[in-house]
Amino acid sequence: MATGRFFRQVNLPEQKHYDDGVIFPVVLTPNTSVDCNLTEEAKVCAFKEAIKAEKQWLESIVDKCGAILFRGFPIKSPYDFNDIVEAFGFPKMEYTGGRAPRTEVISHVYTSNENPPEERIAFHHELSYIQDPPSKLFFFCEQEPGKGGQTSIVLSHIIYDKMKVKHPEFIEDLEEHGVINVAIMKEEDDVSNVGGRSWKSAYMTTDKKVADERAAKQGAKLEWMQGNAVKSSIGPLPAFRFDEKSQRKTWFNNVSYAKIVPLNDSNVNDIDAYIELGNGSLVPDQAQKDSSKIMEDECVLISWKKGDVMLVNNFTVLHGREPLLKPPRRILVSLCK
Missing domain, CATH: 3.60.130.10 (Clavaminate synthase-like)
Incomplete structure (x- = not known):
């Protein structure tokens, strides 16, 4: 798979590789040619501009492979996360009709399921029980889990x-x-x-x-x-x-x-x-x-690192949550049409 000017593809041990060329999930990090002397704010701006410039390529990855994990980018706050979601340009959705207890952090950015974190959440497509569910999901790791609390994903x-x-x-x-x-x-x-x-x-x-x-x-x-x-x-x-x-x-x-x-x-x-x-x-x-x-046999467990952003095709990928064994953990989400 070719990489963009701003992005470099890396491998993780937990990834799955399929005979049809699908890598699940694709993991992208900053290209080493990016100026390391940029301020954190400038790096976030550069990330946003790179997404806009290479949106077609990134969307083709999500269409083929189901999910992209962006790792090593300077995303630190819900506001940074919201900027990245908006850079993709997908229409946002409110969490209307959803059954999981959540809190809106900023506009269209929500906490993940707020039920007891030591409980496992079963695999599901987000809002599959309504007529017009979101097509894309974004996840952001604001606080890296102490132990456990992985997000599990599987190709539907x-x-x-x-x-x-x-x-x-x-x-x-x-x-x-x-x-x-x-x-x-x-x-x-x-x-x-x-x-x-x-x-x-x-x-x-x-x-x-x-x-x-x-x-x-x-x-x-x-x-x-x-x-x-x-x-x-x-x-x-x-x-x-x-x-x-x-x-x-x-x-x-x-x-x-x-x-x-x-x-x-x-x-x-x-x-x-x-x-x-x-x-x-x-x-x-x-x-x-x-x-x-x-689902358990075929899934990939995403062990979160602080600043991770994951884009998921909600129409082709199920997701769940493993029990949190050691706090803290704070994952934010955004839903898009």
Whole structure:
């Protein structure tokens, strides 16, 4: 792979190399020819200008390989990170309808999932349960983890291909019926729960009517319950996406982690995500276990270094989080259309 004028490609032991020439993820560092005498501010400006100048090349990498990890650049603050995101020129998205507890740091820059950091977060495509999810994700390591806390990423088409071999009938059912995503949200945030964001935070309002309107724009229907809790339902949605650029199908659903038991009177107050096929059938337990196992086997663990920025194609790459074994850890995110 050719490198740009400003960027130099390097290798990491955890990278995966595939027969079709895909390197996952691609890792770029500053070119050694960049003037080392520049101030930190000037280096950030040079990074932004390099992105603008080589945006087409960088986007081609993300289209082919799924993710770029930028390492060794002088990105130190949320404001630096925001400048880098804006340099790419992708339209930004608000985190409307999302279920993870998060805080907006500056405009369209959010904390990562604020649930207990010692808990693992399962693989997922960001906001795969709405009709118009983000196409690009940016991650920024503001505070390097003491130990653990890696972000795990995996190429989604590999999950689809392997599951089609292992569970062909289930894949046919998913193709035909799609999936229905259901979530229970309470009135206030619960940071002890991976999906514990309240409906007030998710829809950025305290007005139920406004929440209904904003949910409807994402294809979701809200059913109000006792105690001001709400059941959000959306679907059927396609369980897979077809990526035009790679000509591959991707595993774009929450089968691997959502609850697959029926939602009934006994659990209707549980803050959690549920999934079923579009015809009302439940996901087979073994299919859920196998999809999770394949993801674990095929993933790459990104051990964060302070200042790292990672650009991820949300349509072709799933991501998750490993348990934090030793604080601190602060990863910020930005979502783009």
